[in-house]
Structures are given as C-alpha cells and as structure tokens.
Amino acid sequence: MAVTRVPRRLAVVIDEQDDVAYTRAALNAHQPELGRITIQPTPASSHPATLAHDVLYALGKRLASGPGGPDIPLDSVRPAWLAAAAWSAATGIRHLVVTRAHLLTTTRLNQLLAWREATGVQLTLLWQTTPRRMPPTLASIEHHLTGLDQLHAALAASGPRPARPFFPPLPASPDTSTPTPPLPHGARLLPAQAAxxxxxxxxxxxxxxxxxxxxxxxxxxxxxxxxxxxxxxxxxxxxxxxxxxxxxxxxxxxxxxxxxxxxxxxxxxxxxxxxxxxxxxxxxxxxxxxxxxxxxxxxxxxxxxxxxxxxxxxxxxxxxxxxxxxxxxxxxxxxxxxxxxxxxxxxx
Known part of the structure; x- marks a missing residue:
C-alpha cells in the first residue's frame, strides 16, 4: 500500500457513509497530553460562541452555566475564541480533530478556520455526509482524504507534544533589549539576601x-x-x-x-x-x-x-x-x- 502524504495544516476526511469506525477513531485520538484534542460540536445550539466553548471543554475547562453567571465574558464570540487560542497555545495543543463537521454552519466553519490561522494548529475535519454538500470554503481546498487508513494517518500526523509551549512573538522587551542594571556601587548579594x-x-x-x-x-x-x-x-x-x-x-x-x-x-x-x-x-x-x-x-x-x-x-x-x-x-x-x-x- 502506498504511503499517504498527509497535509500538515488542514485536512477534510470524507466519510460519506457515516461509518462509526471513523467517529470511534477520532474520539480515541483525543490525547491532550500528546498535543491532540477531539471535539464533537454541540448539536442544534444557536449560541454564537458554542463551538469555541466546545474547544474549551475539550481542553478540560468548565464554564459556569446560567444567566448572570461568572463566565459571561466568554459568551461573546471573540473572547471565547481568544480564550480557546490562549489555552491551546499554553498547553502545547498542535492538532484539533472535529467530528461531524458537516453539521457546522458556514459562520462556525469560518470561526474555526480563523482560529486555526491564529494558533497554527493542524486541523482535521470529518465530513460525514456527501461531499456535494460541502461549502465553497472547504470544497476549494486540496486536502480531501478518503478511507479509514488515510484518517488514521491524518490522526497520527501531529507528532509528540512540543517541548515548550508556543507563544505568539513579542517585540523586544526591557528584559531582552536592555542590559540588566548593575548593583549599586559596593553592594553584593550576601548569603541572607540569597535566601x-x-x-x-x-x-x-x-x-x-x-x-x-x-x-x-x-x-x-x-x-x-x-x-x-x-x-x-x-x-x-x-x-x-x-x-x-x-x-x-x-x-x-x-x-x-x-x-x-x-x-x-x-x-x-x-x-x-x-x-x-x-x-x-x-x-x-x-x-x-x-x-x-x-x-x-x-x-x-x-x-x-x-x-x-x-x-x-x-x-x-x-x-x-x-x-x-x-x-x-x-x-x-x-x-x-x-x-x-x-x-x-x-x-x-
């Protein structure tokens, strides 16, 4: 069998028959300690930040429910996705797998793609219906995979968790661009000060x-x-x-x-x-x-x-x-x- 070349950034896996083996493989791939998480989008929710909340839950975060709760700041789309991006960056998440992506609205697909661009994670989407229903946003990409073997290859592509968390770069700060000021003349660190x-x-x-x-x-x-x-x-x-x-x-x-x-x-x-x-x-x-x-x-x-x-x-x-x-x-x-x-x- 020829070796499948798996894309590094974005893959859409076509599962037209909605085979339970595909879903099982995706769910078993959820291993945050290896830098890979799997989400199942919350069905039939009209909340604009629901998909970002699904990512947060996959990262082990819990939002307080109910109106007037303490997590109201994350009810809006941008704050919720920003929180999800920050946690994924800090904990070394490099691969996000999304099951039943065909149920996502175009708006939520665009949110997901924008989040991918912000974080640099690899994204694997399971499209579990006919590809004829695929929106132009996904139909135009080149990385459509078919077959369970190709799915397993895509799920294994993220590799080990990074040795250190990824952080968006910063311009030079005083800590890195300015020499450390010397101690006052005649001063030194005594043993008591060292403690x-x-x-x-x-x-x-x-x-x-x-x-x-x-x-x-x-x-x-x-x-x-x-x-x-x-x-x-x-x-x-x-x-x-x-x-x-x-x-x-x-x-x-x-x-x-x-x-x-x-x-x-x-x-x-x-x-x-x-x-x-x-x-x-x-x-x-x-x-x-x-x-x-x-x-x-x-x-x-x-x-x-x-x-x-x-x-x-x-x-x-x-x-x-x-x-x-x-x-x-x-x-x-x-x-x-x-x-x-x-x-x-x-x-x-």
Whole structure:
C-alpha cells in the first residue's frame, strides 16, 4: 500500500457513509497530553460562541452555566475564541480533530478556520455526509482524504507534544533589549539576601521596575505559599485565562487584587517559573517562585495577552480585572484561602 502524504495544516476526511469506525477513531485520538484534542460540536445550539466553548471543554475547562453567571465574558464570540487560542497555545495543543463537521454552519466553519490561522494548529475535519454538500470554503481546498487508513494517518500526523509551549512573538522587551542594571556601587548579594528574607529593592517607578528575569539576577525568589490540591485543581478548570491566572497568583503569593493590577507581561519569566509582583510606590516589590501547577495558568494568561496584541510593558491581568470582576468574586468563593485577603476593598 502506498504511503499517504498527509497535509500538515488542514485536512477534510470524507466519510460519506457515516461509518462509526471513523467517529470511534477520532474520539480515541483525543490525547491532550500528546498535543491532540477531539471535539464533537454541540448539536442544534444557536449560541454564537458554542463551538469555541466546545474547544474549551475539550481542553478540560468548565464554564459556569446560567444567566448572570461568572463566565459571561466568554459568551461573546471573540473572547471565547481568544480564550480557546490562549489555552491551546499554553498547553502545547498542535492538532484539533472535529467530528461531524458537516453539521457546522458556514459562520462556525469560518470561526474555526480563523482560529486555526491564529494558533497554527493542524486541523482535521470529518465530513460525514456527501461531499456535494460541502461549502465553497472547504470544497476549494486540496486536502480531501478518503478511507479509514488515510484518517488514521491524518490522526497520527501531529507528532509528540512540543517541548515548550508556543507563544505568539513579542517585540523586544526591557528584559531582552536592555542590559540588566548593575548593583549599586559596593553592594553584593550576601548569603541572607540569597535566601531572600525581604522584598526586592525598589526602583524609582513602575516604568523602571525590572521584569522577573532581570530581577532574578539580583535576588532569589520567595517560595510559593502552599495551596491545597483541590484548590489548584479547581483553578485549572477555569475557562478564562486571565481569571485563572489572576486567582492563581493571589493563591500562591497571598497578595491582593490591588497589588496584582501592576503585573506586566515581562514580570513573568520565559518559562513561567518566576513572577514579580508590585506594591504601591514600588517599595515592596517581590519575586516569587511559580509552583508547577500554576505555570500552565500563567502561561495561558500571557498567551492571551500576546494574542490580543498587547505590549509587553502593559498590565497582564488588567482586562480580566476590569471586565471579569464578577467572575473573580464568584470563583474566589470556592477558594477558602482567598477569602482572607488583606484588603477586602479590592473585591468590592
């Protein structure tokens, strides 16, 4: 049998007889740990963001249901697809398989194709009816596959999960384009400072405040506060990257929402292992270790920031803190440790 050449970016698999073997193969291919997810579009839903919600559910995220719920910011099409793109980028998803694609409207197909362009993922669509009903958007592409063998080849084409998450590129930031400022004359890191018993020495203003990577060259980070496994598991299911990232910071640093407002993209290190927080007047800015469980959440917040074309010096969580204040309060109620924040006014 000749080896099938499988396209890298987009494939439409024709299953005109709607053979259950095709659907079974697609569902068995769902392996997020290998960078591949499968979705079955929600049938007969008129909600404009339904398909994006299906992607979020496949990524392990859960949206609160009901009118007036905390996840209302993701009810709109663009925010929902932006969240799905951020999570897929941060968790290394490289292949999306969609069953019963013939039931999707042209609008939703276009949303899916636009999302593919934004994330760079490989997309495999199962067209499980006659190809004569295929819209021009798909009929014009060259990558139509037939046969179960070709489907299996397409499903195996994504390869192993990337070694590190994909992030949309950023222009040069202060951390990479500006040399790290030297220590003051005569200063040195003493053993006690290396253990970090106090805050990072303050700069004159936020604009001159170094990011996490540069700060780590001058001071050791504080250890993260312990967080209960059930709390970290709950945070990992939140659908909005900015809400999940902000609440994770509040949990493992013990800071307040007010202090969180000044956190920038460059305050998170390249591998999301270090985070710098700021204080009023920047007199008690601190550097923290990011616990393993929180790194994907902060990576998703950063991917969201960059996919939204925001600058590295802009505040990372600001959009979520402004539009998602209700979501922050609602989700915080599930996290007892956050009910004891020092400044309760931050949540009003």
């Amino acid at each position: 970090h018993t106090g805050p990072v020495p303050p700069p004159r203003s936020r604009q001159s405040c170094m990011g996490a990577t540069a700060t780590a060259q001058q001071a050791s980070p504080l250890p993260a506060l312990p967080v209960r496994p059930q709390d970290s598991a709950y945070l990992a299911t939140l659908a909005h990257p900015l809400i999940a990232g902000a609440l994770s910071v509040l949990a493992f640093t013990g800071t307040t929402q007010i202090a969180l407002r000044d956190t920038r993209d460059i305050d998170l290190s390249g591998h999301a292992t270090l985070l710098r927080t700021h204080s009023p007047g920047h007199r008690r800015c601190r550097l923290y270790e990011v616990p393993t469980w929180a790194r994907p959440l902060l990576a998703a917040a950063r991917a969201h920031h960059r996919l939204a074309d925001r600058r590295p010096e802009e505040k990372l969580f600001a959009p979520g803190l402004q539009s998602g204040a209700k979501a922050l309060r609602a989700h915080r109620e599930h996290l007892p440790a956050l009910c004891e924040v020092r400044d309760e006014r931050a949540w009003r």
